Amino acid sequence: xxxRITVATAVRVFWQLRxxxxxxxxxxxxxxVLMTLxxxxxNGQSETFNRIAAPMLGMFPxxxxxxxxxxxxxxxRTSGTLERLMTTPLGKLDLLLGYGIAFGVMGVLQxxxxxxxxxxxxxxHTQASAGLVILLAAGNAVxxxxxxxxxxxxxxxxxxxxxxxxxxxxxxxxxxxxFVPRDDMARALQWLADVLPLTYAxxxxxxxxxxxxxxxxxxxxxxxxxxxxxxxxxxGALTLRRRTA
Amino acid sequence: MPAASxxxxxxxxxxxxxxxxxxxxxxxxxxxxxSVTGLLGPSGCGKTTLMRAVVGVQIxxxxxxxxxxxxxxxxxxxxxxxxxxxxxxxxxxxxxKENLLYFARVLGAPAGRIPQAIATVGLxxxxxxxxxxxxxxxxxxxxxxxxxxxxxxxxxxDEPTVGLDPVLREELWQTFDGLAGQGVTLxxxxxxxxxxxxxxxxxxxxxxxxxxxxxxxxLLERTGTTDLSQAFLAVIHAQExxxxx
Numbered sequence: 001x002x003x004r005i006t007v008a009t010a011v012r013v014f015w016q017l018r019x020x021x022x023x024x025x026x027x028x029x030x031x032x033v034l035m036t037l038x039x040x041x042x043n044g045q046s047e048t049f050n051r052i053a054a055p056m057l058g059m060f061p062x063x064x065x066x067x068x069x070x071x072x073x074x075x076x077r078t079s080g081t082l083e084r085l086m087t088t089p090l091g092k093l094d095l096l097l098g099y100g101i102a103f104g105v106m107g108v109l110q111x112x113x114x115x116x117x118x119x120x121x122x123x124x125h126t127q128a129s130a131g132l133v134i135l136l137a138a139g140n141a142v143x144x145x146x147x148x149x150x151x152x153x154x155x156x157x158x159x160x161x162x163x164x165x166x167x168x169x170x171x172x173x174x175x176x177x178x179f180v181p182r183d184d185m186a187r188a189l190q191w192l193a194d195v196l197p198l199t200y201a202x203x204x205x206x207x208x209x210x211x212x213x214x215x216x217x218x219x220x221x222x223x224x225x226x227x228x229x230x231x232x233x234x235x236g237a238l239t240l241r242r243r244t245a
Numbered sequence: 246m247p248a249a250s251x252x253x254x255x256x257x258x259x260x261x262x263x264x265x266x267x268x269x270x271x272x273x274x275x276x277x278x279x280s281v282t283g284l285l286g287p288s289g290c291g292k293t294t295l296m297r298a299v300v301g302v303q304i305x306x307x308x309x310x311x312x313x314x315x316x317x318x319x320x321x322x323x324x325x326x327x328x329x330x331x332x333x334x335x336x337x338x339x340x341x342k343e344n345l346l347y348f349a350r351v352l353g354a355p356a357g358r359i360p361q362a363i364a365t366v367g368l369x370x371x372x373x374x375x376x377x378x379x380x381x382x383x384x385x386x387x388x389x390x391x392x393x394x395x396x397x398x399x400x401x402x403d404e405p406t407v408g409l410d411p412v413l414r415e416e417l418w419q420t421f422d423g424l425a426g427q428g429v430t431l432x433x434x435x436x437x438x439x440x441x442x443x444x445x446x447x448x449x450x451x452x453x454x455x456x457x458x459x460x461x462x463x464l465l466e467r468t469g470t471t472d473l474s475q476a477f478l479a480v481i482h483a484q485e486x487x488x489x490x
Contacts, residue, residue, distance in 0.1 A: 008350035012336070012343070019338045019375070084334035084391075087300045088351050089323045242318065243304045245263055 001091040009090070009098025013072075017102070027068070027110050031060035032117035039122045046123075053124040054133050054209035055178055055202050057114050061107045061141030062198065063169055069103050069148035070161045077152065082240070092237040096149060100142070100233065107141025108134075127212025136208065139225050140201045144169075146232035147197070153239030172198035177206065197228040253278040253399055253430035254299055259308035261294050268294050269453045271308065276432050276446070281425045283444030284434040285477070291453040292434040293331060296401050299432065300328040312399060324352055327392035331403040333384040337377030341368060341387050344376060345394065354395035362390040365420055367413050382408045389417075400424070402433045406440065418443045438474040449477055456480045 017024060035056065042049040076082045076095075085095065115134045118124040126133060151168060155161035175185070175193040182193050193199045204221035208214065254276035261269040268291050276282045284292050297303035298310050301318015310317035312326055335344045345359045363369055366386035371379070376387055389405050406414045418440070421431050425445065433444070441447055442461055449457040449464075457464055457480050461473060468479035 004353070005351050008347060012339070012347040015343050015347075016336060016338050079337075080330050080332050080334035081336060083302055084328065084330055085351065086302055087323060087326065087328045088348075089320075089353065090351050243302055245304050 001093040001097075002089065005090050005094040006097045006101070009094055010101040013099055013102035017106070023068070024106075027064060027106060028113050030064070031057075031110060031114035034060060035114055035118050035122060049122075050124055050126075051209070052178060053118055053122070054126050054128070055176075055205045057111060057118060057133060058137040058140035058201055058205045059173060059178065060114060061110045061137060062144035062201065063165065063173075064110065065103055065107050065141045065144035066148040066151075066169055067162070067165050068106075069099060069145045070152040070155065070164060071158055072103075073099065073149050073152035074155050074158060074161045078157075083244070086240070086242045092240040093233075095240065096233050096236050099149060100145060103145045104138075104142050107145060108138040111137035111141055126209045128208035128214075132208055132214060133205065136201075136205050136222070139204070139222065139229075140198075143197060143201055143225055143229050143232075146229040146236070150232040150236040150239065153236065169198075172196045175199065176202035178202055197225065200224040200228075251277055253313055254432060255309075255311040256295075256299070257309045257311075259295075259298060259310060260306040261291075261298060261303060262306045263294065267306075267453065269298070272453075272455055274448055274455055274458055276430060276448075278430050279425055279428045280445040281421050281431045281433060281443065282446040282448060283441050284432060284448045284450060285438065285441050286436065286450035288436055290450045292436075292450060293403055294453075295450070296328070296403050296432065296434060300326055300401050324395055325397050326399045326401060327395070327397040329389050329392045329400075329402045329405055331407075333381075333388035335376050335384065335387050335391065338375065340373050340375055341379075341390075342372040344387055345390060348391035349394045352395040358394050358396070362393045365393055366390045367416060382410065382413075385409070386413075396429075398429055400429060400431045400433075402431065404434050404436070406435065406437075414440075438472075438477060441473040441477075447473075449480055451481060451484075456484055 035053070038056065039049055111134050115130055115137060119130050147168065151164045152161060155164060175189060175196060176199050177193070182190050200221040204218050204225065207218050207221065252275035256272050256274045259269055259272040260267060272295065284295065286292055294303060298305055299312060299317055301322070312322055315322050341363070342359065345362060346356060349356055349359060363372060366389050368383065368386055368390065371383065376384060379387065385405065385407065389402070392400060406417055409417065421433065425431055444461065447457065447459060447461055447464060448455055464473065464476045465471065468476040470476040470479055
């Protein structure tokens, strides 16, 4: 790994994003619009909306970053640029961390915009500070990004990459406890939820929303989220092969 | 065949299987240092597979490939062997200049080399153009320019002149000649026989085998022909007769 190449790769991904203002607009505008939609769907149930608002602020960047990174990485694999880069001094981690930095920054921006709208315009109030919620939501974005990078190795086409979203993300969302408390689910599903990374990302946000403090359980949730992110990046590095058949 | 110490690339008993079929059959060849060696043969004969083995991105079944005294693909070769793939491996959503800046940083080449690389491939005035708006030939030249940035001692170029204007093609062959004069070793593939005359050394390839490895003059003399297409045909006929016997 070479810091010069990692930074160059992150800058290159930013250059590419800059050429695509529509994607940037969608990244930043869609989450607050969906939050607003949710607010008025739950029109008479402001308590319910308030309870799920903070976790939702993490869900949107998780989903979107998963999708955007898996497709971007797939393009790198199918366009021949990956093979070319594999003949250069670029290390696998340079590529993954380069993407990680660029999309991580986008994830933080996205979470910040959505949180500002939620707290400023939609009257969401949590026990926790807005800063802590944004930080945890950005953590969700980075987790989604790392998982997206990893699964891109298993997609042969962009169609397949898009299908990984419902296949990998929806079950995690359904089981996280966002829709139904996990205690009310069948026992086998609770076990399953316990091994899915989004469960911990959800818990961290739900806990700070309710208690307002960064306690040891939140710290544990955050540690699991960061651990899985690093694991996914490491597994992603394993799927990048210098030699192919 | 030149002595081993004079050759920049040595291939010994190289066999490669792809999809359960043998595509390279125990190849032996030497590419002399400081020369333009043309790898000629019909589409599908294994030229690209051989080149991929030389740059170290091909999984090989058996045999040895040595480049500058090191096993092909060794980390210390990654900034000493430039590889230009047949399909241009550049970022379509970046400008010509941005593509070159990124590859310069990856290869550790000073940005000051960029104008020279652009001039060499005849893309002066196109620096600010978005790459996917360029023609196929221009795209190929951007890809070639990225490999020239760090002035590597070995260049592996897969059909670099396909679809180019005849004047530009002539200029590129002169560039290759000039680079060889400075001691650079070039392995250039082509399926156009009239380009064979521009090479110092020829490798004629068919069905995953090397049929001839000699200078264009020696090939003409040995086959008693006056042009290289005829010579290639003569070599194929001779080989088939031998097989029948």
